[in-house]
Amino acid sequence: MERRASENARAEALRAEQAYVSMLYHRLDTVRERADKALSAEFGRGTPGGTRQARFERDVAAHEHARRITQLAGVERGLCFGRTDDADGETYYIGRVGLRGADNELVLIDWRAPAARPFYTATPSDPGPLVRRRHLHTRGRTVVDLDDEVFDLGRMSEPDRRTLVGEAALMAALRRGRTGRMGDVVATIQTEQDQVIRSGLPGALVVQGGPGTGKTVAALHRAAYLLYAHRDTLERRGVLVVGPNAMFLRYIGHVLPSLGETDVVLTTVGELYPGVRATVADEPAAAIVKGDPRMAELVRRAVRDRQRVPSGDLEVLIAVRTSLRDGVEVVVEQMALRMDHATCVRARERARAVRSPHNVARKLFIDSALTALALDEARQLDRPLDEEDLRYARKALWQMPSVRKALDRLWPLLTPERLISELFSDPEALRSAVSSGDDRDGVMLLTPEEQQALLRPSGAPWTTGDVPLLDEAAELLGEDDSAARAAERAARRERQADELYAREVLEITGVAEEEMLDSRTLAGRHLTDGPAATTAERAARDRQWVYGHVIVDEAQELSAMAWRTVMRRIPTRSLTIVGDVAQTGSAAGARSWRDMLDPYVKGRWREARLLVNYRTPAEIMEVATDVLAAVAPDQEPPISVRDGEAPPRALRIPGADLAVALPELVASELAEIGDGRLAVLTPDARHREIAALLPQAASALTADALDSPSVVLTVTQSKGLEFDSVVVVAPDEILAQSPKGGQDLYVAITRATRRLMVVHEGELPPMLSRLNGD
Numbered sequence: 001m002e003r004r005a006s007e008n009a010r011a012e013a014l015r016a017e018q019a020y021v022s023m024l025y026h027r028l029d030t031v032r033e034r035a036d037k038a039l040s041a042e043f044g045r046g047t048p049g050g051t052r053q054a055r056f057e058r059d060v061a062a063h064e065h066a067r068r069i070t071q072l073a074g075v076e077r078g079l080c081f082g083r084t085d086d087a088d089g090e091t092y093y094i095g096r097v098g099l100r101g102a103d104n105e106l107v108l109i110d111w112r113a114p115a116a117r118p119f120y121t122a123t124p125s126d127p128g129p130l131v132r133r134r135h136l137h138t139r140g141r142t143v144v145d146l147d148d149e150v151f152d153l154g155r156m157s158e159p160d161r162r163t164l165v166g167e168a169a170l171m172a173a174l175r176r177g178r179t180g181r182m183g184d185v186v187a188t189i190q191t192e193q194d195q196v197i198r199s200g201l202p203g204a205l206v207v208q209g210g211p212g213t214g215k216t217v218a219a220l221h222r223a224a225y226l227l228y229a230h231r232d233t234l235e236r237r238g239v240l241v242v243g244p245n246a247m248f249l250r251y252i253g254h255v256l257p258s259l260g261e262t263d264v265v266l267t268t269v270g271e272l273y274p275g276v277r278a279t280v281a282d283e284p285a286a287a288i289v290k291g292d293p294r295m296a297e298l299v300r301r302a303v304r305d306r307q308r309v310p311s312g313d314l315e316v317l318i319a320v321r322t323s324l325r326d327g328v329e330v331v332v333e334q335m336a337l338r339m340d341h342a343t344c345v346r347a348r349e350r351a352r353a354v355r356s357p358h359n360v361a362r363k364l365f366i367d368s369a370l371t372a373l374a375l376d377e378a379r380q381l382d383r384p385l386d387e388e389d390l391r392y393a394r395k396a397l398w399q400m401p402s403v404r405k406a407l408d409r410l411w412p413l414l415t416p417e418r419l420i421s422e423l424f425s426d427p428e429a430l431r432s433a434v435s436s437g438d439d440r441d442g443v444m445l446l447t448p449e450e451q452q453a454l455l456r457p458s459g460a461p462w463t464t465g466d467v468p469l470l471d472e473a474a475e476l477l478g479e480d481d482s483a484a485r486a487a488e489r490a491a492r493r494e495r496q497a498d499e500l501y502a503r504e505v506l507e508i509t510g511v512a513e514e515e516m517l518d519s520r521t522l523a524g525r526h527l528t529d530g531p532a533a534t535t536a537e538r539a540a541r542d543r544q545w546v547y548g549h550v551i552v553d554e555a556q557e558l559s560a561m562a563w564r565t566v567m568r569r570i571p572t573r574s575l576t577i578v579g580d581v582a583q584t585g586s587a588a589g590a591r592s593w594r595d596m597l598d599p600y601v602k603g604r605w606r607e608a609r610l611l612v613n614y615r616t617p618a619e620i621m622e623v624a625t626d627v628l629a630a631v632a633p634d635q636e637p638p639i640s641v642r643d644g645e646a647p648p649r650a651l652r653i654p655g656a657d658l659a660v661a662l663p664e665l666v667a668s669e670l671a672e673i674g675d676g677r678l679a680v681l682t683p684d685a686r687h688r689e690i691a692a693l694l695p696q697a698a699s700a701l702t703a704d705a706l707d708s709p710s711v712v713l714t715v716t717q718s719k720g721l722e723f724d725s726v727v728v729v730a731p732d733e734i735l736a737q738s739p740k741g742g743q744d745l746y747v748a749i750t751r752a753t754r755r756l757m758v759v760h761e762g763e764l765p766p767m768l769s770r771l772n773g774d
């Protein structure tokens with residue numbers, strides 16, 4: 001009897017919530033339609049010959065509508081996921097965006113708004129104003145389940161009391177199979193994560209936490225929150241999220257759009273220098289040297305080495321008389337112009353003294369040299385020179401190929417790419433930059449072994465460790481961007497002409513523009529190549545862009561040189577730094593946050609710690625804890641909140657049997673996890689061999705590798721990712737592959753959300769003995 005009453009009450013509650021949620025979707029559709037129409041109208045408005053101001057206003061308005069359309073498209077799934085009831089009888093519905101009803105009343109509260117905060121912060125011991133928190137589970141636009149937490153039963157109304165339903169929303173969320181893409185957790189943000197998400201914008205915040213504690217997911221929600229709370233500042237300057245590799249960025253790529261935010265730049269350190277896309281990692285020895293702060297000095301010296309003076313006087317032959325023979329211009333008389341050594345040295349010192357970047361200071365050097373050569377020419381020809389003559393003579397000399405060549409050799413116009421590639425492919429250039437010179441402090445910057453680690457053939461592909469060096473070089477060289485700016489102006493003129501032409505065609509044919517192109521297409525066109533590109537697009541193209549906030553994930557992997565590159569993009573030091581020093585795998589990465597951050601924000605950074613592991617089941621975490629205790633006993637492992645479905649196991653497979661036994665094991669694990677995802681994690685050196693044994697599994701670092709049910713990855717590639725089932729191959733070799741092998745093994749084990757198998761050929765490493773039941 002009582003059960004039936006409760007079922008009825010539950011059905012009633014579901015019906016009521018469904019009615020409300022249907023109303024919300026109806027509002028969403030209305031708002032979308034309105035934004036669509038407004039965008040079409042913007043494009044149809046005004047004549048092509050309107051003033052620049054009118055066109056600019058139209059672009060800005062259209063951009064705003066386009067942004068709103070993109071935002072609204074992202075929030076369809078799970079539009080509303082929560083509700084709070086407080087002691088005063090106020091009820092709020094919480095969702096991905098804020099919505100107003102027909103009478104302008106708030107019908108849905110944006111999860112980032114202050115009024116939504118109790119939804120995340122209420123706990124049984126400190127419920128704040130709430131008497132109940134309700135989670136709404138939806139599929140499509142249908143409410144399929146409800147889930148209540150009651151804080152004060154005494155203050156709840158009788159009907160509400162009867163409709164209390166559900167199991168803990170968090171556990172339900174955690175039990176879902178993995179899809180290869182990180183989802184948002186907006187419905188189940190935990191209190192300690194909420195504090196990270198809503199921490200103030202200024203200053204540097206370090207979020208330190210063990211594996212699976214939600215650092216990444218909290219950082220992404222923080223990006224969305226900051227954009228909401230500081231829209232004015234951040235929309236203009238943009239938010240940058242730096243992740244470890246392209247696969248990881250793809251893994252997290254859906255989270256921000258599902259929170260209604262698309263204007264964030266997601267990138268890797270290897271892509272921070274526009275025009276270069278470095279995906280190849282360096283060998284550990286090279287990674288260590290390239291990440292070392294001494295490289296800043298090395299690049300500085302390499303630039304100075306390109307500011308030369310000849311060992312004696314500079315002598316340049318110029319043509320004095322030419323004649324045409326058979327249509328070819330031939331030099332019939334030459335003259336040697338001289339600039340004495342001391343004047344060369346003075347010209348260089350004067351150009352250096354202004355402390356401008358190399359390519360900018362070059363103008364000064366060239367000017368001084370041309371003056372000296374022009375004076376010598378006048379002297380030899382016994383011709384007096386006034387200011388006007390001198391200007392003319394300098395110009396004429398600069399037109400002469402022999403003069404240009406001679407001066408270019410002394411102070412060449414350099415690109416960062418040319419400087420760095422010549423430095424690393426020419427042992428002599430490297431040795432010169434490394435060794436002490438007259439203006440140096442007598443210190444050899446790098447040992448012969450370190451130099452050896454840097455040398456490579458010319459034309460070798462860029463590595464991720466090169467990018468900070470290119471950025472460093474770009475700072476010191478300065479950019480001669482006059483050509484790029486001229487090209488941009490030309491492109492803009494061409495675009496405007498195209499647009500004018502298109503409108504004229506439309507007018508002549510009498511077809512309204514919006515009939516030919518729907519507003520989304522227009523919005524797409526507008527965003528990709530229209531005059532008002534998004535902040536994110538402009539920022540990603542511009543090396544000197546200064547962001548409003550920067551989030552660095554897996555930050556423990558960044559070298560000291562990579563930090564210099566990141567810090568240049570955020571002079572205000574408004575940063576969120578997310579990572580776990582116990583998981584550092586890169587030979588050039590961090591051992592402590594203090595070492596990495598003190599050079600930039602000494603004593604001014606704050607730290608939040610996340611302590612609960614939402615990913616790895618407790619039984620698997622026990623194994624990981626043993627590993628951590630063996631390799632980094634000072635680090636604290638996080639506490640797991642969930643259980644696995646099967647105890648983790650070790651399986652001894654002799655090498656000769658691997659070809660048969662490993663595919664069998666993978667097949668049986670795949671059968672266990674149904675729709676979920678499986679990863680085989682290998683030592684770096686075994687990746688190719690193991691991938692060949694598993695042809696069905698994805699193995700390249702391609703963007704869609706994560707869509708495959710199974711994937712073979714090195715441990716480094718698996719950083720930040722998670723899988724329902726993880727098969728770790730050859731743990732002894734993972735341990736031995738680098739000085740950070742123990743940390744790598746810890747990372748590998750903690751990628752599992754449900755099941756773990758460890759495949760070993762020889763003896764199991766003692767730190768994994770728990771897997772043998774020891």
Ligand SMILES: Nc1ncnc2c1ncn2[C@@H]1O[C@H](COP(=O)(O)OP(=O)(O)OP(=O)(O)O)[C@@H](O)[C@H]1O
Nearest residue numbers: 185188189190211212213214215216217614615720
């Ligand atoms: N509040 C939450 N509600 C639901 N799921 C959560 C919550 N917090 C974290 N998770 C889930 O836990 C998993 C781990 O989160 P995340 O990848 O952000 O952890 P991490 O600390 O960055 O891990 P690692 O350091 O190992 O990369 C993800 O699947 C994430 O969705």
